[in-house]
Amino acid sequence: MWFKEEHHLPGVTRTSSGLARILSRKGRVALGAIAAASLLILSACSTTSAPSSSATPSQITVWHYTIDPIQAKVITAAAAAFEKTHPHTKVNSVYVPYDQLQSKLIAAAAAQQGPDVVLFNGGDANTLAAAGTLAPLDKYWSAYKDKSQFPDSTLHYYNNKLYAVQGVVDLVALWYNQDLMKKLGIAAPPTTIDEFNADMAKAKVAGDMGLTVTGLPNDQSEWQAYPWLTHAGFSYEKPTAASLASAFTTAQSWVNNGYLSKEAVTWDQTLPFQQFLTGNVLFAENGDWQAGAAKGAKFKYGVVPLPLGTDGRLYLGGTGNGIGAFSKAPQLAWEYIESGTLSKSGEISALENIGSIPARLDMVKDPTVTSSAITQGFASLIGPNGAKYPSAAIPPKNVAGVQLLVGQTWSAVLGGQLTPKDAADKVMSGLNTLLKK
């Protein structure tokens, strides 16, 4: 009976006073709940007053994906340039992580909201335009006095309307460790694949790593694989299993010969370069945007074209600039883009802080471009080897699917999950459906 007595209608037998009841455990919990609830209501009330995404003309909102504090100087510089000529309008720069940017834009568009300006990965322009998150730029572009400065690869059209323009170009090349090269007795960086393989063999013998590339099964692998695929004769216009098999064989040989660690399948584009910076790696296939990180290297380094000759193609990526479809101040948004990202000063800011190559034709001979060996190394590739990103042969709604398929297969090849022939067949059968118009 002891159990029953303990809990027999405590309300009746307890002699606690009101105060004691408040201070009892249950009372404290109740107080806490009331406090929390009032905090909540207070905060809910206070939020409804502030405007959220798009603007009254006193403020425009810019969504971007730059987090690195040095790279973010580009964003602050663009905002400052705009505010100088528009003293009554503030720029609200909102950082959105790279892999969330698309889904946030699309979710916002579904609720008919969105920013005024979007700075995004140019290659995603089709997806974003198709989702209705961007406004057409045609009427602003036709009135733009500098429009002839921008090559075709920097303009993104969807359904014959212009939706995004790039102020810069990003591409990949071969970074090399000059000190390590000297130590291994290599006179000059390789210009053919045979020289490339031979150099990496020397590195392996000495106990160093030959190469780092991306092997993560996503679009970043497709981006880094493209030069090798095209060098072997592949194109999305005319895909063939033979060219794919040849390229995959080369790639798998790097792993089998020990030049490239199989761990690459877990690397995005950042980790391989961080590996390169430790000083034990001879070559790294990576992009111009690593210029800032490269400055921290404790060895001498340089950049040369990937040893592809004239056949290989390099995707011309870069930040795309667009106007949000639900912007309430599209004209101001365009002026931000014009002064902040498409202008010469905007492009120089991107070059100095990120390393991206200016897209304007009148910047090609600019001293800021020609004076840096690294920049020049990348810039000189745009003409001969540049290719539109993504390829125009892929129907817009299948771009992501194609990139995922090729990326996963590249990863499977490096990881040894598939033989080159099986990998080539897998890609071909997937492309059969995905490339159909």
Add this chain to the structure above:
Amino acid sequence: MPTMTSRTMKKVGRRDSSAPSAPRKRTRRQIRFVFVIPATLFIAIFSVYPLIQLLRMSVSDVTPATLGSNWDFVGFSNFSKGFAEGTLGTVLSNTLVFVGIVTVLGLIGGLAAAISLRGSARGTGLLLGLMVFIWALPPVVNGSVWKFLLGNTGLFNSMLGLSGTSPIGYLYNQHLALFSVAIVNSWAVVPFNALVFRAAILNIDPEIFEAAQLDGARPFQEIRYVIMAAVRPTTLVLTVLTVVYGFRSFDFIYVMTYGGPGTVTTTLPFLSYLEAFVRYDFGLGSATAVITVVLVIVLAMVYARSVRREEREL
């Protein structure tokens, strides 16, 4: 004394069955159903609606372009597309292996931890704190830590390197990757199970333990006959929750291997994510999610059946 022992023995794993008149019991029970109403309303609005949308999307053609407007009905082609593309078979088996490992290791680990942490031995509080701290950390952090620890230059391979063995590709060896990610996921789930098991163990009437000791039971028998029986309902719930968690888990895969190498660590939830948020084919992604839900419905039926059996014991 004898009365107490028999009553306390009855409490273990069974419900007290002293009954007042039957009709009064039934009316009582109906009234108590009112308690469920607030939750039902809330869930109807904020949980059921998204589920309905999911089902609708799985039989429609939904892309970002058509998201805001009407969706074209396409019947089961989203489902057959998934099978036709060939990856679904691999993904299904990956998922079953993954969920199996996470459930088994998560439950056994959780129970073992709870049993060894039920007292107030030295360091119990600190250890519980450590475990909850880890569990409360976002998967992003936990996954990144293990990605480092398991890497070629990480802790494990460095220790192996001391003995001259070449590094093991925990996360990129196609035979090991899935197990590695599943084990890390189990590790992340154990603290939760331990906490809940522990609460259940602490609820066991201390008299039962005393009675068992008086009967001369050794620790192992204590565990087997007293603890295991008492935590049976908790085990049931935690099994369900852990299996559901395994079927939904994708954060660790995302951070550690991104489904790779190739598609070796791609499970159903990860595939659904890839289809919906990388390929932006919401219809396809929803279809994959629906397949996952169907698999779990089977589980839900098993749980519901055992709940009915529980009640028949009353």
Add this chain to the structure above:
Amino acid sequence: MTNKRKSGKVAPVVRGLLFVAYGVPIIWIVITSLKTSGQVFNTGWGMIFFSPNITAYTKNLHGALLQAGLQSIIIATGTCVLVLLIAVPAGYGLARTTGRIPTIALGALIILQMVPQTATVIPLFQVFGSWGLLDNTLGVVIADTALLTPFAVLLLRPFFRGVPIALEESGAIDGASVWRIFRSIVLPIARNGVATTATLIFLISWGEFLYAVNFFLSPGRYPLSAVLAQQITAFGIDWPGLMALAVITSIPILVLFVATYKQLRDGLTLGAVK
């Protein structure tokens, strides 16, 4: 007290293993947070022996972080309160009713949990948009509550079933209403389970970031979980910064746990007093 009794020689071994399994990663996090970006890739003994510095912490400790912390507290507390308000009665109701409907309800709860979070973001975004709950803490709390209520109900039900029905019936005989019985008899006994569930709900909603990231349109309103998620990007991961941020954002959790652990332990003692 029985629980003080040692459960054989196995328990300390298990505890030792757990210490290693959960202590090593934590040590790793703290060590990495004290490194510079370059030192992160040290191999061999350099992994453990290096010259530490706290730049990762000083870089990240600023006013905005405090605001994010407050936001996290509001969201986690609000979710916890709301979930308990509706899930505790529901757990009790489902524990004490029989029939087809409760069984179906339980099955439905499990199914609802199966809906991936990523699939609920867009429909909820539309709902909140039309109700003006976007960019609003209350919206995130509602979303988190909807996410966690099925889980909480499923978790609470066995604890309520563990309350001996004889007690409720004796209360009924004494003329107490159903609500009175629930409040005065059942809740105190199921206290352990409610407290455990509350702790879990708080912790989960503290770490939840998908809804926070999508329903808050301005970064100024991000809670700590979203700030942490922002550190992982495709173009630059600041490993020391990420780990430092992880340590900082987890300290409030640890404080909470230490505080409630004492209460949980005391609550246990109270319940066992004869």
